[in-house]
Amino acid sequence: MELGYWRISLLLLVSLVLANHLDHFQGWKGFEEKPMSKKNMNLTLKFFIESYNNASNDTYLFRVDKLLRSQMQLTTGVEYIATVKISRTKCKKNKGRNNTCATQSKKKLKKSLICDFFIYTVPWMNFYELWNNSCLEG
Ligand SMILES: *[C@@H]1O[C@H](CO)[C@@H](O)[C@H](O)[C@H]1NC(C)=O
Ligand SMILES: *[C@@H]1O[C@H](CO)[C@@H](O)[C@H](O)[C@H]1NC(C)=O
């Protein structure tokens, strides 16, 4: 009788531990369709557009118009895959940064792109790295 009770307890304990482990692993499997936290999103988008503008040879700065989609994955940090719409602003690149740059309204200068990017961040260390990005006219 006593032995049976112990066996059941042990079985319960083992399955609990196993279930916990499974949950744990599922949390690490693949990207989740999940909105970024507001703060992380702002900082990540800011980092992305800054990297984009740094690398771009356009006369004007671009800015993020809209976050279209984002997915995240926890690894040693936080990995984000996102799709954004960016547009050319009226601010020239060499004139310094300006948070209040309006988008171009002149037909000839209007330009929008749809960009996919992959950014690795360690938010608690303020670390950002652009691993991948590609933009298409859209
Ligand atoms: C994120 O940015 C938006 C506008 O770009 C702003 O309204 C909002 O307050 C920001 N949120 C945080 C948490 O910084
Ligand atoms: C963009 O370029 C400036 C000046 O060279 C640099 O200080 C900044 O770190 C760069 N930003 C990114 C995100 O690469």
Ligand SMILES: *[C@@H]1O[C@H](CO)[C@@H](O)[C@H](O)[C@H]1NC(C)=O
């Ligand atoms: C600017 O970059 C684009 C590709 O991003 C390239 O097609 C174009 O030739 C470049 N222009 C100059 C002046 O380097």
Ligand SMILES: *[C@@H]1O[C@H](CO)[C@@H](O)[C@H](O)[C@H]1NC(C)=O
């Ligand atoms: C920043 O934007 C403001 C308002 O549009 C403008 O008056 C100012 O000249 C801009 N600064 C730069 C450096 O472009």
Ligand SMILES: *[C@@H]1O[C@H](CO)[C@@H](O)[C@H](O)[C@H]1NC(C)=O
């Ligand atoms: C990153 O690069 C790989 C290989 O070039 C590509 O398959 C993938 O779609 C890219 N991801 C993003 C978000 O650009």
